[in-house]
Amino acid sequence: MNKFMQLSLLTVFSAGTIFSVSILNTDVNQSQAYEFSSEAHADWPEYNFEELATKSDAIVMGKVTNVEKKTVKHPQSQQEFNRQFSEVEVKNVLKGSTPDRITLNQAINYVDNGQVYVMFLKKSDDGYYYELSDTALVPEKHGKFRSSIKGLNGSLNKGQIEKEIKKAGN
Incomplete structure (x- = not known):
């Protein structure tokens, strides 16, 4: 060469x-x-129904009664990002214990005001509740909860979804 x-x-x-x-x-x-950005959380952990039920601090059936969008700053980086804080009236506790009203803190996939959901939640030291995955909020429509959680797929009425969650907790 x-x-x-x-x-x-x-x-x-x-x-x-x-x-x-x-x-x-x-x-x-x-x-x-992007570590603390609300747009960066597209990589949710993928849990099946049993994993969600096991990892949840609380599973509740609740109605969203108020939503408030805020821009907040991360304490260390001072980076601003958008959050939605939603007040939820807990109608039924299916696992764990919660007060009658909780605040759901979300970065994306916001809940809708007035909507009823079954929520698989983690309680943080900051006092807020957070959903565990992108499928951890199961909305009710026309008396049915429409789940896309692997192992709990399809439309279930209130009694069916309560029974499945209680069975998974044992």
């Missing part, structure tokens, strides 16, 4: 390495920047 070819290959490899490192650094910096 002549000197010109060696120099050309060295230049190509060096430029490729610099480009690759630059791309990797950009990806890392972007992921850190």
